Amino acid sequence: MARKTAQVKLRSHGIYRGWDAKAKELPRIAEFTLRVPALIDIEFGFVINVKGGKNKELYYCIDHPGILDSDGKRRDPFDGTVYVKTNDWDFYLGDTIWDPIEDKLGVWKMWVELDDKVVAEKAFEVFKE
Numbered sequence: 001m002a003r004k005t006a007q008v009k010l011r012s013h014g015i016y017r018g019w020d021a022k023a024k025e026l027p028r029i030a031e032f033t034l035r036v037p038a039l040i041d042i043e044f045g046f047v048i049n050v051k052g053g054k055n056k057e058l059y060y061c062i063d064h065p066g067i068l069d070s071d072g073k074r075r076d077p078f079d080g081t082v083y084v085k086t087n088d089w090d091f092y093l094g095d096t097i098w099d100p101i102e103d104k105l106g107v108w109k110m111w112v113e114l115d116d117k118v119v120a121e122k123a124f125e126v127f128k129e
Contacts (some may be wrong), residue, residue, distance in 0.1 A: 006053030006084070008112075008119040013046035016094060028093045036108075036126045038101045045094020045110060048120045053084040059113040060093050063127070065106025097126065 015036060019027030026047055033047040050058070061079040069075050076124055082091065094111060097104050110126045111121035 003067050006056055007051045008053075008114060008121050009049045009051075010122075011047040011049050011084060011090065015042065015120050016043045016045065016092075017093070019043050019094070026090055027094070034122065034124055036097075038097055038105055038123050038126050040101070041096055042110075043094055043096050044124055044126075045092060046120065046122050047090055047092050048112060050084050050089045050091065050114070052087055053089070053114065054087045056084045056114060058082050058084060058091065061109075061111055062093065062095055063109040064095070064104070065108060066103055068103045089123060093120075101128065109118045 012032065014029060014033040015031045016027035017030045027043060029047075036042060059081050061077050063077040064075070067075045078095070091112070093110050095108065105128055106126060108113065108124045108126060109121070110124070111118050113119065
């Protein structure tokens with residue numbers, strides 16, 4: 001019998017608060033938006049819900065506008081994989097702004113793939129106020 005396809009729903013996107021990477025709780029949405037002011041420690045991204053996908057592998061990617069490493073070279077996009085933990089699972093994909101702000105300005109593209117298909121994606125414009 002064929003396994004049912006997992007269902008993915010975008011729950012929220014924008015600016016978040018209260019996120020602790022070590023905690024089980026996901027951050028709380030502060031503002032639904034695709035425009036993010038370039039403020040130190042502002043947290044932005046999106047939350048998806050995956051139903052019926054336990055133990056499936058998710059690929060995620062954050063393609064930033066050109067963050068530089070200590071040698072002044074553009075860093076590669078931040079990406080990786082994570083396994084869906086339960087049959088009704090929420091996942092937060094996001095990032096934050098840190099000094100220097102100048103190389104964080106521009107469009108940040110974030111997406112998640114499941115079974116080699118993009119199931120959620122957003123592009124955030126980080127701008128200097």
